[in-house]
Amino acid sequence: MPTQPSAHPATVEQVLACLAAHVAPLPAEAVPLPRALGRVLRERVTAPEDQPPFDVAAMDGYAMREDETGELLQVVGARRAGDWQPQELQPGQALQVATGAALPAPGLRVIPREDLEPAGEKIRVLRRSPKTWVRRRGENVRAGQELLPPGVVLRHGQLALLASVGCVTPVVTRLPRLAHLVTGNELVRPEQTPGPGQIRDSNSTLVQTFFAELGLPVQSQRVGEEEAALRAALEPILTAATPPDLLLISGGASVGDHDFTRPVLEQLGFRLLIQRTAARPGRPLVFAVRPGTVAFGLPGNPLAHFVCLNLYVRAALQRLLAQSASPVFWPGRLAAPFNPGGSPWETLCPATWQPQADGLQVTLLPWQSSGDLTPLRYANAVARLPGGQTPLPAGAPVAFIPILP
Structure with a gap:
């Protein structure tokens, strides 16, 4: 990838290739x-x-030689699980064993209790199953x-x-250290009643629970929508003894007068690699790196947040965690026609998927804008759809990312 961001929007493939090239696995550690x-x-x-490390009785019953043909056998002892006492059995002898007991010699078999009857100090064999009822040494795995x-x-x-x-x-x-900053003067906490011109902050909940589903804690804070405030919040985070491995900034990723993510990241030593994409929602995506930290500037609209988290941020996490599989688009088929309407951009659409007899069926969920969270009532996937003029009929192939817990 080039060291400077391209003037052209990056395709999904280019963004993922950039992440693969610039996000390295975190160090390893030994843990309980x-x-x-x-x-x-x-x-x-x-x-x-x-494994098992010795022949083990698979049933409560009596152990005897595999070549034993007698019906009336002398009982010469008993073994419970955990007992260890080697003992060769002679013809006509049997040893009472409990399930899980180590057999005292090789070449034995077990006859379950229900296939025997007591006869004083002896037992009488009523039936012999073809099964030996022994878990043999190494039958699970060899050293x-x-x-x-x-x-x-x-x-x-x-x-x-x-x-x-x-x-x-x-x-x-090692678990990644995660930091999340939310910008936006119009935002109030979810429990507050918005005033004129205000909306409730949903992105903090979206980000925190996205990471919580993966078992990862994240440090979050809100900052004012001013360049100085964003820089003042970021500087102590990045200069701490343990700076974040992954930094997310919600909002301010576009190019308006109040969008400060790009300049602040550059001021703090980050190299901008992606500044916008050729897929919507989520076009004003920022991806930047500096030694020890990778950063995303996510567009403030919550549906764009949802898409970028589940595609790009998840891909970066998989690289940080050294997971063997990169993000995979699953193959499915459209449940209904789709018309791109002449848009030059790919669409990353919230969707549902479910198995059908002929494969995986993908149902696209309607959305009004990148600020529309209502399709997330049902979404368990993000479908990838082409731009252009050509409509796709029902049943057409479609790629999608399943949203898995």
């Missing part, structure tokens, strides 16, 4: 298992030993075999697997 939930694994984890590759997002199942092999401090990506 509970703190690794939702984090990205940065090491290859292999099995330190066979040295890969369990998890780098790039996996650790959920509760993977963490249980790590616990089972003694990997109690996995190496994962």
